[in-house]
Amino acid sequence: AQSVSQHNHHVILSEAASLELGCNYSYGGTVNLFWYVQYPGQHLQLLLKYFSGDPLVKGIKGFEAEFIKSKFSFNLRKPSVQWSDTAEYFCAVYSNSGYALNFGKGTSLLVTP
Amino acid sequence: DTAVSQTPKYLVTQMGNDKSIKCEQNLGHDTMYWYKQDSKKFLKIMFSYNNKELIINETVPNRFSPKSPDKAHLNLHINSLELGDSAVYFCASSQDRGQGRSEAFFGQGTRLTVV
Numbered sequence: 001a002q003s004v005s006q007h008n009h010h011v012i013l014s015e016a017a018s019l020e021l022g023c024n025y026s027y028g029g030t031v032n033l034f035w036y037v038q039y040p041g042q043h044l045q046l047l048l049k050y051f052s053g054d055p056l057v058k059g060i061k062g063f064e065a066e067f068i069k070s071k072f073s074f075n076l077r078k079p080s081v082q083w084s085d086t087a088e089y090f091c092a093v094y095s096n097s098g099y100a101l102n103f104g105k106g107t108s109l110l111v112t113p
Numbered sequence: 114d115t116a117v118s119q120t121p122k123y124l125v126t127q128m129g130n131d132k133s134i135k136c137e138q139n140l141g142h143d144t145m146y147w148y149k150q151d152s153k154k155f156l157k158i159m160f161s162y163n164n165k166e167l168i169i170n171e172t173v174p175n176r177f178s179p180k181s182p183d184k185a186h187l188n189l190h191i192n193s194l195e196l197g198d199s200a201v202y203f204c205a206s207s208q209d210r211g212q213g214r215s216e217a218f219f220g221q222g223t224r225l226t227v228v
Contacts, residue, residue, distance in 0.1 A: 032213045038154070043203065046217040051213060078195040088154050094214055099144060099168040101207070101217050 001028055004091045006104035013081050013111050021076040023091030023105050031093055033074045034101070035065055038088040050074060061085070086111045116140050119204045119220035126194055127228055134189045134223045137205030143188040143209055146217065147179060150201040162187055194227045201225070
């Protein structure tokens with residue numbers, strides 16, 4: 001079954017530092033991959049998605065992710081984080097049936113001024 | 114215009130009570146979901162409905178009963194509430210793209226507290 005694992009559970013960065021959050025997916029054929037963000041007390045919002053094509057995907061708020069098939073990875077990056085990026089970040093992949101979006105355990109990011 | 118809306122946003126109730134959470138999507142999507150987010154922020158799928166038909170029921174106690182009167186609505190009824198049911202419940206929807214599913218759109222969440 002398609003699943004994802006996120007390596008970093010808690011990350012603390014200073015403003016302007018670069019960010020990379022790891023996400024690995026289990027092999028299961030074609031994958032559609034997503035990164036979601038959840039700001040404190042809010043619902044999940046889509047940051048970016050990969051369906052096919054260019055493996056470097058650009059999302060909102062300056063985030064990007066690179067799909068590396070050989071490494072089964074879809075890491076999230078941002079060159080310079082801001083205090084407002086403090087949030088929970090989730091990587092997700094659809095199950096083989098396509099009817100369940102499976103989430104990683106999330107990474108809590110704290111950006112300090 | 115909110116794409117996926119769920120009510121109520123907060124629900125505080127006593128153990129043993131029965132409660133319902135309602136969800137509606139105006140995106141024309143064919144699939145709706147209920148997720149439970151625990152205190153550690155872990156998101157676990159509970160149910161998935163496609164065109165009003167139950168597709169996924171992820172080992173959820175049968176005290177939880179989803180109902181989908183039409184494609185745009187998916188409600189969740191919970192009987193005999195227990196302390197362990199305290200969590201945030203999210204409704205979501207997505208659409209078949211023909212080559213896999215679209216991203217899922219999430220509601221604002223319902224924070225359920227059982228006392």
